Amino acid sequence: MENLKLQYLKSFFTRSQLSVEECACKLKEWERIIRLCYAEPVQHSSDDFLRMVLIDACFKIEHFLRFYNYDRWVEIDPLLLQPWLANDVVFDLILLENQLPFFVVEGLYNLAIPHHETLDLPSFVNVGFNYFKPHNQQNIRPEKVLGVVHFTDLLRTFMLPSSFDRRIRERRVDIVDHLYSATRLREAGLVFEVSPSTCLLDLIFHKGVLTMPCIKVHSSTEIFITNIIAFEQCHLLCSPNITEYIMILDFLINTGKDVNILVEKKIIVNLLGDDDAVATMVNNLCCNVTLPYIKSDYRCFCDQLNAFYENPRNKYKAIFIHDYFSTPWKIASTVAAIVLLLLTFIQTVCSIVAVFKKGILAMSYSCKKMRQHQII
Structure with a gap:
């Protein structure tokens, strides 16, 4: 990859007609701010540090541009020729430890644009949105995204509600330490339904029905979610929206049986093929994660779901439905039993009525005989 990065660096300078000195000078202006973006002091000299930033930034820009003009590059680009390698690069760009400040990559991109305005290139945000398009399930528009700090943050933004305001940090003061699993909730009569919403955070509970958006679980899901959670844990001004969602999912899923319930309802699309593997992955996502509020x-x-499970009436109702109406055969046999019982009841009533009428007639006949004897 290091050799490939140098090839991309050369291609970037050829494309933009910029000089190394121009880019190095601009990075020198930003160096202090760039260093402050990292959690710990960067133990590199100025030249070594800026060299690494320049190579990585230009590689990302050139890679994004080649992906943007995919048809032109697919048969000659070393990465695009090998889809598995290009896929590995996507994973590397997601990792939190591999991030460059967004303003650096965008700044170098904008610096290069005046040198080739005739190419009619889009903004860097548009190029980045095109590259990460498969993750943008809500089709969020580039102009709606402001203040992104790096690519991991951009991917997190794709998962947030479109109306979410990044400038406002929501106050969190409540604690959740328990929520019943999907299996237990269904035993209490809870109905799971898939939501048409594309935002994973749209969880709705209403009148015994829990509605959740669909989530696809595949081999890269763990890497994807883990890095977003790590970012929310580290960034002081970042609200833990995704961490909260995963925590609730972790409560709902304890075993493969819980996963199977959500798969049946199309809430989870299991591309791993093994329900137990999905359960293990979800449970591991919240390991060593701190979420005090x-x-x-x-x-x-969560309180509404727990209260629903703990309501005895819901449990008895669910048991009754499960025992007598859970399958077509049980429904048919239950209806037949009810009809038979009803007919037996009607027959009994009719027999009682007939006996009662017969008794009345006998009494009436006896009374008539007695009156006749008295008259005589």
Whole structure:
């Protein structure tokens, strides 16, 4: 990859007609700000540090541009010729430890644009959106995204509600330490339904029905979610929206049986093929994660689900439905039994009525005989 990065670097300078000195000078202006973006002091000299930033930034720009003009590059680009390798690069670009500040990559891109305006290239945000398009399930528009700090943050943004305001940090004061699993909730009569919403955070509970958006679980899901959670844990101004969602999913899923329930309802699309593997993955996502507080909406949501399970009436109703109406055969036999019982009841009533009428007639006849004897 190091040799490939140098090839991309050369291609970038050829494409933009920029000089190394121009880019190095601009990076020198930003160096102090760039260093402050990292959690710990960067133990490199100025020249070594800026060299690494320049190579990585230009590689990302050139790679994104080649992917943007896919048809032109697919038969000559070393990465695009090998889809598995290009896929590995996507994973590397997701990793939190591999991030460059977004303003650096965008700044170098904008610096290069005046040198080739005739190519009619889009903004770097548009190029980045095109590259990560498969992750943009909500089709969020580039102009709606402001203040992204790096690519991991961009991917997190794709998962947030379109109306989410990044500038406002929501206050979280509630704690959730328990929520019944999907299996237990269904035993209590809870109905799971898939939501048409494309935002994973749209969890709705209403009148015994829990509606959840569909989530696809594949081989890269763990890498994807883990890095977003790590970002939310590290960034002081970042609300833990995705962490809260995963925590609730972790409560709902304890075993492969819980996963199977959600798969049946199309809430989870299991591309791993093994329900137990999905359960293990979800449970591992929250390991070593600190979430002391949760927003009040989720606290209320969890309390409602727990209260539904703990209501005895819901349990007895669910047991009755499961024992007598869970399958077509049980429904048919239950209806037949009810009809037979009803007919037996009607027959009994008719027999009692007939006996009662016969008794009345006998009494009436006896009384008539007695009156006749008295008259005589």
